[in-house]
Amino acid sequence: MSILYKQFTVPLSEQNLARDMRDLVASDLGLSADDILELEILKKSLDARKKSQIFHHYQLRLVTRDDETLLRTNADKLENFEEKARYHPTNDIDFKGKSFRHPPVIIGSGPAGTFAALVLAELGQKCIVVERGEAVEDRMRTVHRLQRSGSFSEESNYCYGEGGAGTFSDGKLTCGRNHPLIRYLFEQWVRFGAPDSILYEAHPHIGTDYLMQIARKT
Numbered sequence: 001m002s003i004l005y006k007q008f009t010v011p012l013s014e015q016n017l018a019r020d021m022r023d024l025v026a027s028d029l030g031l032s033a034d035d036i037l038e039l040e041i042l043k044k045s046l047d048a049r050k051k052s053q054i055f056h057h058y059q060l061r062l063v064t065r066d067d068e069t070l071l072r073t074n075a076d077k078l079e080n081f082e083e084k085a086r087y088h089p090t091n092d093i094d095f096k097g098k099s100f101r102h103p104p105v106i107i108g109s110g111p112a113g114t115f116a117a118l119v120l121a122e123l124g125q126k127c128i129v130v131e132r133g134e135a136v137e138d139r140m141r142t143v144h145r146l147q148r149s150g151s152f153s154e155e156s157n158y159c160y161g162e163g164g165a166g167t168f169s170d171g172k173l174t175c176g177r178n179h180p181l182i183r184y185l186f187e188q189w190v191r192f193g194a195p196d197s198i199l200y201e202a203h204p205h206i207g208t209d210y211l212m213q214i215a216r217k218t
């Protein structure tokens with residue numbers, strides 16, 4: 001059994017004291033930190049409507065020593081957590097133990113090509129990824145050369161090369177959050193090195209430093 005804490009609000013000033021989230025939640029619910037066995041942040045957003053009072057709002061999943069009593073005594077804040085079915089892109093695909101006669105060829109190692117290759121690999125299928133631009137470290141040097149001297153490579157630049165067009169972006173993950181595939185995509189980015197805050201931040205972000213690591217690992 002798990003509990004959903006619908007909106008746990010923490011003033012930014014308290015967070016700056018670097019208190020552990022478990023301590024904050026425990027004192028709010030009249031528990032000791034040891035009573036909280038599991039704490040997972042599901043959502044986090046910043047409320048800066050009043051400049052003098054800035055808050056973070058969290059949605060949390062908790063497992064405590066006595067969930068039933070806690071639910072009864074904090075019915076205004078807490079409810080039973082209902083786990084949503086996790087969607088995996090391979091769910092609806094069954095190769096029935098067979099393989100492609102020829103490995104599929106994926107053109108480009110941007111997010112679309114990389115995820116296509118990952119899903120095929122998870123299905124035990126080999127594929128070939130063809131990328132016109134350079135490997136990500138070489139690409140970074142080529143992009144720096146462009147910035148320094150204006151020397152432009154048609155094949156490897158901000159748009160072309162391992163990792164795809166967003167590798168040198170400011171890394172905001174601009175997409176809806178409701179489609180069940182999005183959770184899968186974000187979990188794979190975390191698996192390959194992105195910070196796990198992208199799973200719950202309202203405006204998730206992966207910087208170029210992480211994107212390069214991810215491109216290298218995938």
Ligand SMILES: Cc1cc2nc3c(=O)[nH]c(=O)nc-3n(C[C@H](O)[C@H](O)[C@H](O)COP(=O)(O)OP(=O)(O)OC[C@H]3O[C@@H](n4cnc5c(N)ncnc54)[C@H](O)[C@@H]3O)c2cc1C
Pocket residue numbers: 107108109110111112113130131132133158159160161162163164165166167168169170171172173174175
């Ligand atoms: C400068 C910039 C900043 C951006 N910032 C953001 C952002 O902050 N947040 C956000 O969500 N989105 C951002 N985007 C958009 C995001 O990068 C794209 O939505 C995303 O990269 C699309 O993924 P894709 O795999 O479809 O295509 P791409 O990422 O474009 O990948 C295509 C890949 O195919 C390769 N390729 C192309 N032609 C060939 C060929 N003939 N043979 C072999 N390989 C080939 C390319 O080199 C590239 O690696 C940005 C885009 C740019 C250009």
